[in-house]
Amino acid sequence: MKRILFYILLILIWEGIYKLGVDILRIWRPYILPSPFDVFGTLAVLIKDNTIGIAIIASLKRIIVGYFISVVIGVALGLTIAKFKYLEENLGPLILGLQTLPSICWLPFAILWFGLSEASIIFVIAIGSTFAVAMSVKYAIKNVNPLYIRAARTMGAKGSKIYTHVILPAALPDIVSGLKQGWSFAWRALMAGEMLSATKGLGQVLMVGRDLADISQVVAVMIVIIVLGLLVDKLVFERLEKNMRHKWGLDRA
């Protein structure tokens, strides 16, 4: 309730600034800053004519495929690096570097390899989150309490059994945190990719707004993107992470 009031207040401030700048002082044109009521009006239209619905489905399809690919490759890569010291020392810094490279930098490659197609956007998404996932899986494995491993060894666990029965489950909460981070990387990559080379999707609808100088459409799509991102974060990852950390006894210092 308090939070709803806060947001109503925020919207009122926004409207106040709009009124002051556009209507009273006339220092801004209406296309510089939209009024919140225009934004919600546009949003309602976009929802009514199903533009947003189609865009959301197209975007979600892409991100699910791209993210799935990045999780598979990222987890495999992370586990391999954690396993071999040589790879960790030499490949590790390179992957850390690649993780800091914004995924949109891969777009030229993507277009050369896959053309202006669905596949190139998926490629950008996948490569945008793969390295983040790989790094956190590696850290998760390295972070496992050595006492668990010692205890398992004294109970006769050896080699790969220690890996599957102790190290992996012990690292799971940290791995989930990594997957969450990977998701936010993927989400950014998706938007960047769609804005540059898509025929449908949220990013494309946003760009249409820009092309038509319809700033309220741009803001409307931004709000949809924020809400979707928050929903997935809160409903899927945060819940999973919280339950797990509680059960693993990690939330009490």
Next chain:
Amino acid sequence: MGLVVKDVSKEFVSKHKKTSTLENFNIEIKRGDFVCILGPSGCGKSTLLNILAGLEKATKGVVILNGNEITGPGPDRTVMFQEAALFPWLKVIDNVEFGMKMAGISKEVRYEKAMHYLKMVHLSKFKDSYVFELSGGMKQRVALARALSLDSEILLMDEPFAALDSQTKMMLQQELQRIWVDTKKTIIFITHNAEEAVYLANRVVVMAANPGRIKQEFAIELSRPRQMESSDISYYTAKIMKALKEEVEKVAKAEYDGDWNFEENPVLYSSDTDMGGDL
């Protein structure tokens, strides 16, 4: 038969100096014996236990169990650590079954045995709980059941009750005594608490530090079940404390300022409160 520790030394070499944590450690432990290793911090008692467990390698010397040299960890020597080291992703019962599962024992046998030992530590009601739902004392009980479930000949215990509050500790000590009488396992128990050592053990080995070695050994010839409050326990504890105190003092003197002394002020006295003796 039994466990023979022969001339075991352990050195840690760092850039600046060489520390010998253990030097020519020798002990023979008969099957079914209960031995407490007592010593000040830093005397190498935990290192010794790790070597017996096979988690660390001795720099010199061998450990022989029933004629075979120990080369690595194995289910014939289970370990209980100061922290329970239970796996939080498993239920209590699955934690107890873990070692048996590694050994490839069938599910029915595993379950039956795990329940048997959970009953022994009075936690069968909690078999489907997760670790985060247990208190510290309950965790150590589960860890004890898990260690017992492997039917190992030797149980190695590294200050398992040190982190518990004193009531819980007392209960677990009592229970360990009972379980030892029932199962006749060889138990090697590391502690820095002299009273605990006297209460539990047949033999108390007091260690000296720098380098870690045996200082003195005491045979505790008291009938069981023993009572913590009995004067016999206090008698032995006082005797052992004397030997231990010298070692603790030595270690403390090396760490603190030179003027530190155990016996400096045995009676708290202040000239303000001398009941008028100077009138």
